[in-house]
């Protein structure tokens with residue numbers, strides 16, 4: 001079973017969305033040594049990202065062999081163009097798609113905890129839109145372990161939802177200190193049942209995440225954005241992933257693509273193939289087992305998401 005735990009549903013495309021998100025793909029293309037111009041990446045973004053019905057998502061899952069995708073929305077209370085109404089409209093679209101494809105898609109709402117009405121917004125996402133969890137981008141400027149966040153996490157815990165939260169530095173205007181994995185430390189104490197996926201595992205700062213994940217049973221991480229290194233610096237990627245698995249085990253590391261943002265640079269099918277071939281292709285002195293790869297690609301996520309009983 002292949003599960004992508006990190007995919008951004010983008011109902012409609014605007015210049016602003018492309019400008020904001022394409023630069024990550026442009027940076028990844030540089031690391032990967034792909035001869036793609038920023039213009040080519042932006043053009044592809046305009047052509048392929050908008051997906052108001054989920055049809056594009058399902059088509060790309062068919063094409064790449066992904067069985068289940070966790071789609072997420074992102075809220076940013078610091079962006080004056082985003083109002084609670086526009087955010088809830090997006091959350092409803094994500095929830096509707098998940099309800100249309102209940103075996104293929106699971107939705108996470110985007111709600112910024114700094115909004116005064118955030119707890120009610122999230123409650124409505126669960127009750128009316130059928131979401132299964134919450135997505136955070138704390139580097140927009142809030143502490144995921146702070147008081148505002150706790151009001152929201154109480155609602156999340158009430159509905160037994162999962163939290164996918166960005167970790168790891170990004171380029172400005174990302175406020176990287178809020179993406180520090182250690183800010184998630186108290187969640188395991190105050191919300192012991194809450195399943196938390198630290199997107200990117202803190203990225204290059206993965207040791208900070210692994211140090212926690214090794215001790216906290218419900219803290220996980222995903223491989224989104226790591227494909228820049230997987231394709232661009234294969235040996236470095238293998239070394240880092242091996243160390244990560246040696247510290248925390250393959251039950252903690254989940255496949256995620258950050259699609260469709262990085263689909264402008266590399267196909268999901270090729271990402272899966274690269275992981276599948278790790279046991280064969282890893283450089284001398286580094287070994288991966290097929291069990292580890294299957295765990296990363298979906299078996300671990302299936303048990304976290306409560307899908308283990310389903311057919312692959």
Ligand SMILES: [Zn+2]
Nearest residue numbers: 006199224258
């Ligand atoms: Zn993301």
